[in-house]
Amino acid sequence: MTSQGGTIPTARGGTILTAVLRSHRRSLLLWALAVSAVAALYTLFYPSIGAEKMEVLLESMPPELVTAMGFDSLATAEGYVTATVYSLLGAVLTLVLAIGLGARLVAGQEEDGTLELELGAPVSRARIYAERLAALWLGVLVLALVLSTALVLLSTTLELGLDPLDVLAASTGLLFFGGALGTVAFSVGAASGRRGPALGTAAALAVVSYVLSYLGPLVKAPWMERLSPFHWYIGAEPLETGFDLPGLALLAALATAAAMGGALAFVRRDVMV
Numbered sequence: 689m690t691s692q693g694g695t696i697p698t699a700r701g702g703t704i705l706t707a708v709l710r711s712h713r714r715s716l717l718l719w720a721l722a723v724s725a726v727a728a729l730y731t732l733f734y735p736s737i738g739a740e741k742m743e744v745l746l747e748s749m750p751p752e753l754v755t756a757m758g759f760d761s762l763a764t765a766e767g768y769v770t771a772t773v774y775s776l777l778g779a780v781l782t783l784v785l786a787i788g789l790g791a792r793l794v795a796g797q798e799e800d801g802t803l804e805l806e807l808g809a810p811v812s813r814a815r816i817y818a819e820r821l822a823a824l825w826l827g828v829l830v831l832a833l834v835l836s837t838a839l840v841l842l843s844t845t846l847e848l849g850l851d852p853l854d855v856l857a858a859s860t861g862l863l864f865f866g867g868a869l870g871t872v873a874f875s876v877g878a879a880s881g882r883r884g885p886a887l888g889t890a891a892a893l894a895v896v897s898y899v900l901s902y903l904g905p906l907v908k909a910p911w912m913e914r915l916s917p918f919h920w921y922i923g924a925e926p927l928e929t930g931f932d933l934p935g936l937a938l939l940a941a942l943a944t945a946a947a948m949g950g951a952l953a954f955v956r957r958d959v960m961v
Contacts, residue, residue: 704806704816708793708823716827719785720834723778727838730772734765735846765848766928769839774858775922778835782862783894786828786870791886793820794954795877813955817878821947824874825867832863850927857926864939865921869894871943875950879957893917917942 709716762768794817797803806816836859843850869890877886897918904912904919913919920939924932 702819704811704819705823705826708820709826712789712823712827716830719781719827719831723781723831723835724838726777726781727773727835728842730777731769731839731842731846731848734768734848764928765843765850766854766925769848769850770858770922770925770927773835773839774862774927779862779865779918779922782828782831782866783869785831786824786866787873787887787890787894789827790824790870790873790875790890791877791883793824793874793877795881795883795886798877798881799883814951817951817954821871821874824870825863828863828866828870831866832859835859835862854927854930857931858922861921861926861932861936861939864936864943865917868917868939868943868946869897871950872946875946875953878950879953881957 762771794803807813836855839850839855839859840852842848843852843855872893873886873890876889877883880886897916900912900916901919901923904910904916913923916923917939920932920935924935926932926935
């Protein structure tokens, strides 16, 4: 880019990414602590129950509920951690971070006027979009790594026998699941410039995803599970079976489609700041 005074220097690559991560470092730390606490809270509880007590508890529950909620595998350490950490609070916390951050990184900051400095700088919109999206995925990656580390340490201490590679597989699925829905929020926000629709769209997708995954076995409709991003993430039980490549591919395709659609809209529309 040039002017009468000569060439206007452009910002170095990664400047926006670094600035976003720096501004969110405290909140990421708190989210990481929350995820670690959830992993510890549930995992520490398992040895006091044991497989035999868990089986007795499951027998007292309606079989349909046990199947729908995925509780039929609670008697094993892998099934217990999957049902309590990866399917429940661990996933919920990751989604709340990803969707909330995704909705704020463009739409939220456009609404409050703080995006104006970047849009007025000699930096392309495509680069602003890409680096802010990268910050979203790095934030989710931090939670996935913290969760993996906490579970491996807890498994070693409590002798649960969790395979570190399978823990990595489950956390990779969580990364792709949270990242994909966060990307939906990010892309809708970038396309519309409004935080509300971004939050609403991604949250609705998350709820529908959970409902389809849990309702499918109840009504014996496998097609519901096949349409559920949540099922793509956890349906193959990666903590027991390892990496689910088809599920990861579907989540990656969802994230890619959302990111591309949001990018095309963001670089073309009038941004009101």
